[in-house]
Amino acid sequence: MRSKRFGLALAAALALAAGNAAAKDTLTLGVGLEPPHLDPTAGAAAAIDEIVYANLFEGLTRIDKNGAVQPGLAASWTISDDRLTYTFTLRDGVSFHDGAGFDASDVKFSLDRARAEDSTNAQKGLFAAIASVEAPDARTVVVTLKQPEGNFLWNMGWGDAVIVDPASAETNKTDPVGTGPFKLTRWTKGDSVVLSRQDAYWGEKPALKTVTFKFIPDASAQVAALLAGDVDAMPNIGAPETLAQFDADPRYEVVVGTTEGETLLVLNQRRDLFKDPKVRRAIAHAVDRQAIVDGAMFGFGTPIGSHFAPHNPAHVDLTGVAPHDPAKAKALLAEAGHATGLKLVMKLPPPSYARRGGEIIAAQLRAVGIETELVNVEWGQWLSDVFKGDHDFDLTIVSHTEPLDIGIYARPDYYFGYQSDAFNAVMDEIRDTADEEKRKILYQKAQRILADDTANVFLFQLAKTGVRAAKLEGMWENAPIQANDVTGVHWR
Amino acid sequence: MLSYLAHRAFNLAAALVAASLLVFVVLSVLPGDPAEIMLGVGATPESLAALRAELGLNTSAFIRYFDWIGGVLHADFGQSMTYGVPVAELVLERLQVTVPLAVIAFLMAVAVALPFGVFAAVNRNRPGDYLVMGFSQLGLAVPNFWFGILLILLFAVQLHWFQAGGFAPWEDGWGPALKSLLLPAIALALSEAAILSRVVRSATLDVYREDYVRTARAKGLSNTAVLFRHVLRNMLLPVVTIMGLQFAFLIAGAVVVENVFYLPGLGRLILQAIFQRDLVVVQNVILLLAALVVIVNFIVDIAYALIDPRPHGEAHR
Numbered sequence: 109m110r111s112k113r114f115g116l117a118l119a120a121a122l123a124l125a126a127g128n129a130a131a132k133d134t135l136t137l138g139v140g141l142e143p144p145h146l147d148p149t150a151g152a153a154a155a156i157d158e159i160v161y162a163n164l165f166e167g168l169t170r171i172d173k174n175g176a177v178q179p180g181l182a183a184s185w186t187i188s189d190d191r192l193t194y195t196f197t198l199r200d201g202v203s204f205h206d207g208a209g210f211d212a213s214d215v216k217f218s219l220d221r222a223r224a225e226d227s228t229n230a231q232k233g234l235f236a237a238i239a240s241v242e243a244p245d246a247r248t249v250v251v252t253l254k255q256p257e258g259n260f261l262w263n264m265g266w267g268d269a270v271i272v273d274p275a276s277a278e279t280n281k282t283d284p285v286g287t288g289p290f291k292l293t294r295w296t297k298g299d300s301v302v303l304s305r306q307d308a309y310w311g312e313k314p315a316l317k318t319v320t321f322k323f324i325p326d327a328s329a330q331v332a333a334l335l336a337g338d339v340d341a342m343p344n345i346g347a348p349e350t351l352a353q354f355d356a357d358p359r360y361e362v363v364v365g366t367t368e369g370e371t372l373l374v375l376n377q378r379r380d381l382f383k384d385p386k387v388r389r390a391i392a393h394a395v396d397r398q399a400i401v402d403g404a405m406f407g408f409g410t411p412i413g414s415h416f417a418p419h420n421p422a423h424v425d426l427t428g429v430a431p432h433d434p435a436k437a438k439a440l441l442a443e444a445g446h447a448t449g450l451k452l453v454m455k456l457p458p459p460s461y462a463r464r465g466g467e468i469i470a471a472q473l474r475a476v477g478i479e480t481e482l483v484n485v486e487w488g489q490w491l492s493d494v495f496k497g498d499h500d501f502d503l504t505i506v507s508h509t510e511p512l513d514i515g516i517y518a519r520p521d522y523y524f525g526y527q528s529d530a531f532n533a534v535m536d537e538i539r540d541t542a543d544e545e546k547r548k549i550l551y552q553k554a555q556r557i558l559a560d561d562t563a564n565v566f567l568f569q570l571a572k573t574g575v576r577a578a579k580l581e582g583m584w585e586n587a588p589i590q591a592n593d594v595t596g597v598h599w600r
Numbered sequence: 601m602l603s604y605l606a607h608r609a610f611n612l613a614a615a616l617v618a619a620s621l622l623v624f625v626v627l628s629v630l631p632g633d634p635a636e637i638m639l640g641v642g643a644t645p646e647s648l649a650a651l652r653a654e655l656g657l658n659t660s661a662f663i664r665y666f667d668w669i670g671g672v673l674h675a676d677f678g679q680s681m682t683y684g685v686p687v688a689e690l691v692l693e694r695l696q697v698t699v700p701l702a703v704i705a706f707l708m709a710v711a712v713a714l715p716f717g718v719f720a721a722v723n724r725n726r727p728g729d730y731l732v733m734g735f736s737q738l739g740l741a742v743p744n745f746w747f748g749i750l751l752i753l754l755f756a757v758q759l760h761w762f763q764a765g766g767f768a769p770w771e772d773g774w775g776p777a778l779k780s781l782l783l784p785a786i787a788l789a790l791s792e793a794a795i796l797s798r799v800v801r802s803a804t805l806d807v808y809r810e811d812y813v814r815t816a817r818a819k820g821l822s823n824t825a826v827l828f829r830h831v832l833r834n835m836l837l838p839v840v841t842i843m844g845l846q847f848a849f850l851i852a853g854a855v856v857v858e859n860v861f862y863l864p865g866l867g868r869l870i871l872q873a874i875f876q877r878d879l880v881v882v883q884n885v886i887l888l889l890a891a892l893v894v895i896v897n898f899i900v901d902i903a904y905a906l907i908d909p910r911p912h913g914e915a916h917r
Contacts, residue, residue: 142872144638144682144683144876145682145683145684151638151639151640152638152639152640152641152642152643153638153640225646225650226650226653227646227647227650228639228647228650228651228654229647230638230639230640230642230643230647231642231643232643232644232646232647233642233644281683281684282683282684282685296767296769296864297683297690297693297694297864298693298694298697298767298863298864298865298868298869299766299767299769299862299863299864300766322766322862323862324765324766324862325859325862325868326859326860326862328749328860329752329764329765329859329860329861329862332749332752332753332756332757332764332765333763333764333765333766333862335756335757335764336752336756336757336760336762336763336764337760338756338763338764338765338766486632486875487632487637487875488630488631488632488633488634488636488637488875488876488877489631489632491632491633491636491637491641492631492632492633492636493631495636495641496633496636508641510641510642
């Protein structure tokens, strides 16, 4: 026995010495939240997409690490001149993990299911423009829209729009069956999800054979797991204060990327007080964005001046519209008739950007004569008291993490109650415009309107603070959508 | 005796009904809608309505309560709203972590506290006593989550002897599973051992003051013989009572330690279920815990009744 083991060790050592040892083909990723289930078409939890997107499930299109739309299960498509008919040509040789074949009827089923009356899709709005879905033959899908929708191909790339098999659609929550290059092999509830390579995959096979997602909610436990080598990477670590330590250690690489999370100090414009643009602007002048980024986020995060991600090509820097200027804030408040000061209630959901950010903002508001009562709430309470229901709040801090979601300011019944006909007109124009350059100009116009109106106080873009083993390559740096696409990850 | 038993059993049932009502009412008035949490900020009103119907949230609270209790009486605890799997399955999975963790920590605490407590008592007011009591004071003062972090830093980060956390499922063998519970159990056992060694010390000292010990000494028995034949056996009675109380604290303390070592235990299940407003899981787990406490009390009552032969009338209570 002993000599056998010695022999094995010797062989391994020789193989290493010869430099032809097979590259490592397993990966363990640490993630903060466990998904409630693994069906991206039936839940909003980012934790679902952060495991299944592009790895387990695929849609007609997919969104790449730069946020661009790429072909997915549709190899190509043509768009009619009136931009109402999309004809998709599907890939050959695609099958589901359980061996079931993939064809146009699966696409029709999936899209019809998502937009059906009894659909529980969390992003049903993505499918709102669809008038009908037809499958004239096994390789062709024709989608007809009610009105032109400039974002249609992008919408079809979301995790909520992935293609599922009618036979397994109802059981995907616990037993997900997709077309992706990885399949689920094990889910130890509360501990980990293990994916393994699907050898029958239609496309390029990933370098990794096994990928484990370990659920580590506690920030200090995340740091310990990285230091102990239990996990190879944390795509988004909960303790940004430790990044300097990892940066100094040659075994790790720190990657700070951007996300689609615009972090806002939301002003409830259903309150008469905030219907006055002077008061809104006064609060914007009272807030020092960089101090919040430094104090609440340990310096990670980019100040923003409107509701748009800085990494988007259409972004325009509007942080100069309402710079930190307490004197001006006081003057505006006096002009608006609040020289004697104000008392406001700020409701703070659990993330540290809100809880820590709230304390800093309260101090900054106090400097201009506004007293703020901080009320900590859970997500469930935030959703039913602030976002829905009576909208019972003056101020709240929240990060809007949906990609390209500037359109929320055009929703008449949205929780912060912003109204602008000029803005709505621009959004309508964007919907009707196909030309990329023109769309870009329109998006910039929209950003300017929000900044000039102080539609909210725009604080900063949430950073993605990742730590990974130095020899790991191919992980996404930014998060254009909520995903941990490991299909291109490999060890050096 | 029979009427006493019937009376006690009625109290037990009444306590459980009261607990179930309380849990249900508190969860009903708690703000937060499970459908909203699951579908998030982009959900349309139709999707929310469809999901509420699917989860059975659109029926009246009255009907939901009796559906729940009716199910419980048939050992059907329903389905988790967020996970979509039976609650019984979820809870059993989690108990496989929390119960062994608590048992191992308990055994460790006893194994440490008994010899050291007796040692301190025997060496009362001598350096050995001060040393043991000093450590016990320290053990009481150190919070278990912090001690857990220290253990991780030393044994996982520095020495790489253990994983920093996580749980190796029992199906993969006893060795890895026990190994993954060892550091958390030590973290959990520390304060229990500290409390227990103090109890052991004072119980031992109390017994030493008893007349029969003085008699034994007068007979000419050696110190060792007195200790093993008389003191230890009598000292155990109060100690066992405290141990019983401590076991409940261990289950509670496990919640904190499970978080530090990211173990998939019952504590994390409850926390997650509360945040997700997974009402079915929360109400069943809380009812289970309430039932455990009530049933243990019931057994203790019956045991006292059996040990104590005096009549159990109203006047006696």
